[in-house]
Amino acid sequence: MEDAIRGLTEAIEKAAAGQHDILDFVAIFISLAAIIVSVYGIYVQRKLNNVNLQSTYFKEIFGEYLKKKIPESSSKLVYDEHGKLDKSYREISKVLFTMWRSCGYFKYVHNDFYFQLGEMIKTIDEALVTIAGIREPEKEKQSKNIIAIHQKIEEIVLFI
Amino acid sequence: MENLIQLRFDKATTNLAGNRYGNQVFESQIQKKLDYTKLNIVVFPEAIEDIASSFIEGIYKFIGEKYGKTKALEIMCLQAENFDAQEKIKESIETFGV
Numbered sequence A: 001m002e003d004a005i006r007g008l009t010e011a012i013e014k015a016a017a018g019q020h021d022i023l024d025f026v027a028i029f030i031s032l033a034a035i036i037v038s039v040y041g042i043y044v045q046r047k048l049n050n051v052n053l054q055s056t057y058f059k060e061i062f063g064e065y066l067k068k069k070i071p072e073s074s075s076k077l078v079y080d081e082h083g084k085l086d087k088s089y090r091e092i093s094k095v096l097f098t099m100w101r102s103c104g105y106f107k108y109v110h111n112d113f114y115f116q117l118g119e120m121i122k123t124i125d126e127a128l129v130t131i132a133g134i135r136e137p138e139k140e141k142q143s144k145n146i147i148a149i150h151q152k153i154e155e156i157v158l159f160i
Numbered sequence B: 001m002e003n004l005i006q007l008r009f010d011k012a013t014t015n016l017a018g019n020r021y022g023n024q025v026f027e028s029q030i031q032k033k034l035d036y037t038k039l040n041i042v043v044f045p046e047a048i049e050d051i052a053s054s055f056i057e058g059i060y061k062f063i064g065e066k067y068g069k070t071k072a073l074e075i076m077c078l079q080a081e082n083f084d085a086q087e088k089i090k091e092s093i094e095t096f097g098v
Helices: A002-016 A022-074 A087-102 A105-109 A111-132 A139-159 B019-033 B053-067 B069-075 B083-096
Strands: B002-006 B039-044 B076-080
Touching: A002 A022, A022 A087, A022 A105, A022 A139, A087 A111, A087 A139, A087 B083, A105 A111, A111 A139, A111 B053, A111 B083, B002 B019, B019 B039, B019 B053, B039 B069, B053 B069, B053 B076, B053 B083, B069 B076, B076 B083
Parallel strands: B002 B039, B039 B076
Antiparallel strands: none
């Protein structure tokens, strides 16, 4: 970019001194184009750096949750012999709450993502607490409830 | 100085969920008993085993909007007789605030 600016300065100086010809104007045009391309290049590079940084944070913050903690906790979602959701369901909310607390970085760089994720977690928590409070003796309805929770968890995983 | 407000629910109720329901419980069982010169401790009975974060938001909705979220926690504190429910209240407020 320095060369482009130097070229542009020289061409302008020549033009101002009245020693210009068509080649000077071509030089000015080429130098301006080179400056614009350089500035755009810097902008794109910065954006790429930002994306790389964010994807590193995504991996660091969510990696373990997506690979291990969420699947492990949601696999414990079962009904007991009395038709009540086994108490281990509480682990799902606990894992999701902890995950949300640890992703505070996104509150500043991806505000919409951060708050939408929070709302999705609250929705799952509400659904879990609601179905856990109702005795459900019918196996078919038990399966339906469990599938509904798994779908909500899937939505969160896909959203992240 | 503390002002204890004991909540009562239907015998079959073990879990509480829903922003609207939380707000409804606030209006029907808490609002008139609040003493703004004291710390109001709202007590959930032992039978209540789990409380959703949405319910907690709903129960704090009115005072949160009127006095701000930090002040709301100074005016009213939630306490559960059931250990699991108490843990959930703590975790929910730590995570989402009120």
